[in-house]
Amino acid sequence: MYIYIQGKILFSVIKCLLYLFIVIILIICIWSVFLFSKKNKAHCFRSKPLLTVVIDTEEEFNWSEDFNRKSRSVHNISSQHLAQNIFKKYGIVPTYCVDYPVVENDEAIGVLKDWADKGECLIGTHLHPWVSPPYVEEVNRYNSYAGNLPYDIEKEKIETLTNAIEEKTGQRPKIFKAGRYGAGPNTARILKELDYKVDVSVIADTNFSHDHGPNFIGLPTQPYWFDVDGVKILELPNSRGYDGLLARWGRFLYPKIAGATGFRAFVAGGLANTRLLERIPLTSEGIHIKDITRMVRKMIHIGQYHFNYSYHSSSLLIGGTPYVTNTKELEIFLQDMDQFYDFFINEIGGEHKTPLDMYDMLA
Numbered sequence: 172m173y174i175y176i177q178g179k180i181l182f183s184v185i186k187c188l189l190y191l192f193i194v195i196i197l198i199i200c201i202w203s204v205f206l207f208s209k210k211n212k213a214h215c216f217r218s219k220p221l222l223t224v225v226i227d228t229e230e231e232f233n234w235s236e237d238f239n240r241k242s243r244s245v246h247n248i249s250s251q252h253l254a255q256n257i258f259k260k261y262g263i264v265p266t267y268c269v270d271y272p273v274v275e276n277d278e279a280i281g282v283l284k285d286w287a288d289k290g291e292c293l294i295g296t297h298l299h300p301w302v303s304p305p306y307v308e309e310v311n312r313y314n315s316y317a318g319n320l321p322y323d324i325e326k327e328k329i330e331t332l333t334n335a336i337e338e339k340t341g342q343r344p345k346i347f348k349a350g351r352y353g354a355g356p357n358t359a360r361i362l363k364e365l366d367y368k369v370d371v372s373v374i375a376d377t378n379f380s381h382d383h384g385p386n387f388i389g390l391p392t393q394p395y396w397f398d399v400d401g402v403k404i405l406e407l408p409n410s411r412g413y414d415g416l417l418a419r420w421g422r423f424l425y426p427k428i429a430g431a432t433g434f435r436a437f438v439a440g441g442l443a444n445t446r447l448l449e450r451i452p453l454t455s456e457g458i459h460i461k462d463i464t465r466m467v468r469k470m471i472h473i474g475q476y477h478f479n480y481s482y483h484s485s486s487l488l489i490g491g492t493p494y495v496t497n498t499k500e501l502e503i504f505l506q507d508m509d510q511f512y513d514f515f516i517n518e519i520g521g522e523h524k525t526p527l528d529m530y531d532m533l534a
C-alpha cells in the first residue's frame with residue numbers, strides 16, 4: 172500500500188513537471204516570436220504605399236532546358252507595347268532592365284530607347300552571364316549565377332553590358348538586376364565601381380542555395396542602403412509577401428519550413444491550405460490578381476510601405492515563358508496587370524516611384 176501511494180505521488184510529480192516543461196517551452200516560443208517580430212518590425216516610414224515596376228527584359232528561352240549561349244531571340248520586345256500602354260494609363264514609368272541579347276539587337280533596344288527618350292521608361296541592366304560577353308566561363312547552373320564567377324569575369328561582363336547600353340541609348344544605366352537574382356560577394360563592389368545607384372537583385376525571404384544560388388533569408392524586405400567603402404547603394408528587394416492569420420510572423424516562420432520535406436513540408440502545406448500562412452510573390456506570372464491584392468493589403472496592414480512588382484518581358488510573347496502559353500493566358504496576364512495597378516493606385520491610394528525616385532527620396 173505504502174509503495175502504491177509513493178508510486179502515485181511520484182507519477183503526479185512527474186506529470187506536473189512535464190506540464191511545467193511544456194508551459195515553459197510554450198512561453199519561450201511565444202516570447203521569441205514576439206522578440207523577432209519586434210526586431211524585424213517594418214521600418215517606420217510615413218508614406219503612402221509605394222510601387223516600383225521592374226521588368227527583366229531578356230531573350231526568350233526554354234526554361235526547362237540547359238542554359239545556352241545561342242538562345243538570343245528577342246521577338247518579345249515587339250510585344251512590350253501591350254504592357255507599356257497599361258503603364259501609361261496609370262502614369263507608371265517602368266524600368267526595363269535589359270540584358271545583352273536585347274542590347275545587341277538594334278531593333279529591340281530601339282523600341283525601349285524611344286520610350287526612354289520620351290521619359291516613359293527607364294533602362295537598367297540585367298545580367299544573364301551565359302549570353303553576356305566575355306564568353307570565358309563554362310555554361311552551367313553554377314555559373315548562371317554571376318555572383319559565383321571570379322571578380323574579374325563578373326566585373327567584365329557587367330562593364331561590357333553597361334557600356335553597350337550607354338552606347339545604344341545614350342544614357343549610362345544606374346539600376347542593376349542580376350539575372351536569376353544571382354548577386355554574389357563581389358557584386359556590390361562592382362556596382363560601386365561602375366557608378367550604379369540602385370540594385371534590385373534581392374528577392375525577399377528566399378534561399379537559392381539548393382541550386383548554387385544566393386541565400387537572402389534574413390535580409391530586410393523594405394528598401395535599405397548598403398555601404399560599399401563609404402558609397403551607398405540602395406537595395407529595393409523584389410516583393411514576396413504573406414497572407415493569413417500568421418502573416419505578421421511570416422518572416423520568422425516561413426524560412427523554417429520553406430523547401431522542406433517530410434513533416435515540415437506537411438506543416439507548410441497545412442498552413443497554406445488552411446490559409447494560416449501563405450507566401451505570395453508580387454507578379455502576375457502564375458499568380459491570380461485576387462491573391463496579390465489580398466497579400467498587398469495584408470502587408471500594408473503589418474507595415475510594408477514599398478512594393479517591387481516584376482515580370483519577364485518574354486511573358487508577353489506567347490510561349491516565351493511557362494506562364495503565358497496561349498492567347499487567353501496573355502489576355503488574362505495583361506488584365507491582371509491592369510487590375511493590379513488600378514487596385515494599387517486608385518483603390519488603396521498608392522503611388523508609383525521609379526528606383527531613382529526612391530533613391531532621391533530616401534537619400
Ligand SMILES: [Zn+2]
Pocket residue numbers: 227229297299350351
Ligand atoms: Zn533574367
